[in-house]
């Protein structure tokens with residue numbers, strides 16, 4: 001029974017201890033409840049804004065502002081590099097418009113390349129006008145010069161030894177002047193039998209004449225005009241005359257206009273149109289042909305004018321050619 005009483009006493013004692021401890025615990029909690037609630041609320045207020053900072057800098061009270069500033073600095077530095085990274089982006093975007101600006105430059109040459117197209121199209125509209133076949137005029141300067149390497153020379157012309165004038169030299173110069181006039185006119189294409197003073201045609205008189213008409217035919221001449229200067233035993237004979245193999249037709253009409261304009265240009269008297277069907281270059285020519293005798297080298301007046309004013313003769317023949325084609329146009333109209 002004693003053991004039971006001791007155990008009972010121990011249980012009672014333990015129960016009392018437990019009760020007292022519970023009572024003390026209950027007493028503390030009841031007293032501290034309002035203070036703990038306010039502290040929790042204030043800690044909630046502070047931790048509400050700076051919750052990560054209070055948790056980080058809970059141990060060091062002064063470090064948090066330092067940690068805040070580095071964080072802010074790092075934030076600002078991280079933000080500024082971000083801004084820096086964002087600012088270079090517009091810098092990279094600014095060169096983009098630079099790359100876009102050359103694009104319109106590349107687009108501007110395109111209209112330039114497109115601009116010549118109407119230019120090419122514009123002449124295409126004029127093509128029917130320009131491609132009109134030019135009229136080929138073959139100018140034969142009559143005679144060969146003296147050949148120093150093959151004497152005696154052949155097919156040389158008349159001369160006036162007193163004046164020191166030679167037909168081949170005068171006709172050569174007038175032919176050159178006439179070719180210059182025709183070359184300036186886009187309607188014509190011209191070829192000379194003697195492009196240089198030294199040009200010698202054929203190997204004798206006949207071959208020299210044939211070489212001229214053959215060259216004209218090979219070139220495709222439309223008209224053949226042979227330039228000569230007359231000579232006669234009487235020095236008083238003078239004037240202009242033109243030969244054709246036909247008494248009518250194209251050759252005659254052309255020769256007539258040349259005679260008229262030569263009279264007008266030089267003031268020399270007219271000896272009229274002459275029959276030239278016996279002349280080799282006229283009867284063998286494959287195209288309309290005329291032979292012009294531009295005065296008499298044996299006459300002082302004609303020879304002096306030929307020597308001093310060859311351009312008047314060239315202009316007269318040229319004006320005759322122009323007058324002839326003008327008359328053709330009047331007939332078509």
Ligand SMILES: [Zn+2]
Nearest residue numbers: 142157228229
């Ligand atoms: Zn002659």
